Amino acid sequence: MSVAGGRVSRVLTVATINVNGLRAAVRRGMPAWQQECAPDVMLLQELRAPDDVVRELLGPDWHVVHVEAAAKGRAGVAIASRLPFEAVRPLLPVAEGAEEPEGDVGRWVEADVRLPDGRVLTLVSTYLYSGTAGTPSMDAKYAHLDRVTARLVELAAAELAVVGGDINVGHRELDIKNWKGNRTSAGFLPAERAYLDRWYDELGLVDVGRRVAGEVAGPYTWWSWRGKAFDNDSGWRIDVQAATPALAAVVDEARVDRAATYAERFSDHAPFVVRYDVG
């Protein structure tokens, strides 16, 4: 969406990245990646910082909507955009009579931007619960997946919408290097994967990363810090962009920035970058 050759280019570059602490990410070279990638939109997760720190670190050149978690130093999502926002929605809709679960705050944020051709694009940055199998933390994960899925039903009806983020669930065996060893792990349980089936098969949202990559293992977007997981590419593809069909139809390129010119890993997740030709 940058001005090039005297006219506005038609490509919108959207990057989703779980920064695992924005302060640490910036310290470790995230700005070098930003320069290299030059995204028009950054869908950010796990900023783990107060709002003033986030705005300071992102700098003045972005329109920013940021939602802190209720607990200090936890979760947090943001959308940073070169295009101004027409509207922002920092929470998922709450069911009648229910109230916002405290832990859900800072895990979902929406913003609408107007494209040069006048159409509206809805952007979502989300950070789903990680959870631990066999513990009560899975209850919060499933309850949140219910709320997320209910909202996706609505968003899937829009012409142009993209939901990006760390969904903390691998959809298929292709999405986890060691899927056999993780059949009973949070992130690859049948009940979790069934939600993604619904998103992609029933609601018709497109898993852009999988569509572009085809039927191959990976490309992974998260690797544990432990051991040599990154070096061995023993990872999980849990950072996605789920786009409406009309948006998915204009995908120009999709890539995982596993290691570009920035040498150091600034997060345990890599950016997942999609170029949409929104002529």
Place this chain on the structure above:
Amino acid sequence: MSVAGGRVSRVLTVATINVNGLRAAVRRGMPAWQQECAPDVMLLQELRAPDDVVRELLGPDWHVVHVEAAAKGRAGVAIASRLPFEAVRPLLPVAEGAEEPEGDVGRWVEADVRLPDGRVLTLVSTYLYSGTAGTPSMDAKYAHLDRVTARLVELAAAELAVVGGDINVGHRELDIKNWKGNRTSAGFLPAERAYLDRWYDELGLVDVGRRVAGEVAGPYTWWSWRGKAFDNDSGWRIDVQAATPALAAVVDEARVDRAATYAERFSDHAPFVVRYDVG
């Protein structure tokens, strides 16, 4: 006390050092200092690590008595010696009917070693409370100073004893660079300084650092990590060796290892090293 030229040398090198976390100190180059300094005895404070970690980090070449604090990762004192221990006493005596205050554990440890000439030397490593002026934490500091002083009355009667450690009190104006600005700060309050008057004037213990340095400012042993305190030598002399007169009489050398060949600071305190000619 090392074997040199076929005979046991007569000098015992005793270093006292608040390591501010033994794990961090070792990571940041404490072993290089050890090699350079080659102490026979290390009086260690603020190890902030479990016993197994302390023994692992110090290695097999020391006799070690280590007392953990009741709270994990706090305080902790140890004596590491090339000479074996004849006895160890991990706590201060408790008054009739009283019980050990939880916070006092890991702030005082004694060990007796036998010198080649057959005499016994009592070694003490202690870490007095820091405290914050105007808060209840000063009560614990004064109560502990009472217990320490009562024990010093007994130790002062021994022929050879040295109490080394971080006493968290500056005795005189010479002992704090910015003493004027610290007249109402914990560590330089008249009531605290009065305890040290008693140790040195009434009990006759010798502040080896002051005796060797003479009437000059410093030498400081602690500098805040903040700002340029170390570079400006804006410090406090709060790490001492208080020796019985017979031991103080054979001091061969006393120095603060502010920066020897080890470039990096491995603690906010520097080692205070004394060579005793215990012929």
Place this chain on the structure above:
DNA sequence: CTTACCAGG
């Protein structure tokens, strides 16, 4: 194995 929080210094 990393993040940020916190208390203690």
Place this chain on the structure above:
DNA sequence: CCTGCTAAG
């Protein structure tokens, strides 16, 4: 402005 703890990942 460090330490190690803790919870969460």
